[in-house]
Amino acid sequence: MAETWGHSDEKTVNPIEDGDMDSLFVLPLSIIPLETPALRQAKLIKNARLLSVIEMFSDVQTGSGQVEIRDLPKLMNWPDDNIHPDHTVLRKLSTLHSYDVFSLRIMLRKTGVTVNDQKALQLSPEKNQELTEYMTQFTRPLIAEIYGGDNIKVDRFEDVVKLFRDPDVKRAKHRLQQMADALGIEIMGVPQFLEDYGDIFLSLSYYKQCLDQLYPLFDVFINSMYEIKQNYQMRQDQNLMKSCDMIESTINELTAAITGRFENFERSTKAMWDNISAERFQKVKDLIQAYHVTIGGVLCGLTVKMNAWVRLFPRPSSGGPVKRSEFIMTDIRQGLDNITKIEDSAPMMAALA
Structure with missing residues (x-):
């Protein structure tokens, strides 16, 4: 099991709500x-x-x-x-x-559907700000590699870009040349590298936040199923009991799979900095992008299911065992196998060579 879900106190749990372009669903x-x-x-x-x-x-x-x-x-x-x-x-x-912007960029091309403006497929400035903490772990090795022991303060990825827009033209050119030399590319290629670097790790930060936001909802839902399974009347319904076990197992397996991918991405990213080059970064970028549709699809499905639950039963005392059981057997169970199929259809994970 990926997680052991504990009992929660009597408190209201809110569904996950994002602005339209920041949403999975x-x-x-x-x-x-x-x-x-x-x-x-x-x-x-x-x-x-x-x-x-x-x-x-x-x-x-x-x-x-x-x-x-x-x-x-x-x-x-x-x-x-x-x-x-x-x-x-x-x-x-x-x-x-999934309708997250990172999955959409890939799937709209595949399906031949156009958008009015490609710039629309971006997270909002507010969401970018939310993801600052997640992005920090990816900006630190970038700064360490290029500037070594220099006393450079970077709180956001935008600060990395600003380092190359120094009013001191000579110093800015020196920094650009440092990065170009480290990557083994022409100095004119550095801005594109920075754009690609920021975007690929922004996508990873976005998906990690989506998973982190799900954990409190999982906690509430699993606790509710535990109470149903302890109810004498509900225990007589073997179909319900099997469904509860199946749903809990599916949630644990899916979260374990997504968590495992994040760990693999982290290992690949660390390995990339051992001998950084534009080619090695491209491998990491391709690796992460290959899973955008899978991760987005799984997180979208789980978020929609958990949101539906906490909207209907926002507190442990909301509803009753019969109403909760009915919702589990209809809305929660239905379509859950499709999330598993999305996960099963993912490409084989390959570490960075």
Whole structure:
């Protein structure tokens, strides 16, 4: 088991909510060149059963107005004689496992779906700021390698870039040359390296934060299943008991797999700095990018499931064993095998040579 989940006190646990472009499970359709005005104002989201649906509106009072993609032709009054191009695009988007920006960059190319502006596939400045702590572990070896014992203070990756924009042109050129020499590349290639370096480790920081945010939700959910399994009435339902065991085992296996990948990435990153070069960095970059779709898909599925649970049962006393059991057997169990399939379809892990 990857984790041993303990009992939590009586407190409210909130679902994971991010801005649209920072989310694993929300795709604002405003970034997709659709013909139908009403759809350009909508969002494509993953529901609790991991089905992609169109969210036409969402409000605290009215709730979420969701439409299945197959029902769009009738709702939008599209002609019956031809498949509307928006319908084709949305059906392609509905097959994606995650809507995080890093997975989208890869999968939109593969599916042939365009965006209005490639710059839209970026995390928000607020999310970038949130990830500062995660990024620090990746900026430290960069600074140590290039500047050695120099007393350089770096708190954010942006500070690394600023080091090469020193008002002292001579000193800035010296720093650029230091990095170019260490990487074995031309000095003009350093800015692109910095951009690639920042982006690839930003993606890793993003996914690690997503996993860390899930742990409190796992704790609440596993505790709830433990209480169900201790309930005399519920224990008589063998199908429910087997489902609870299967779900707990699946969550542990998936989190263990993702954690193992992060550990492998960390080892590969450390090995890269033992003999840094542009080629070795490219290998690490390719290694991490190869798992964007897998990690994004698994984290998206688990986040959607856990969010659905804590929304319905925000406190240990919320609901009752019957209502909780019903939700486990329907919304939680359904689609969980698809998350496992995403994990099983991942490429073989290869360490940095």
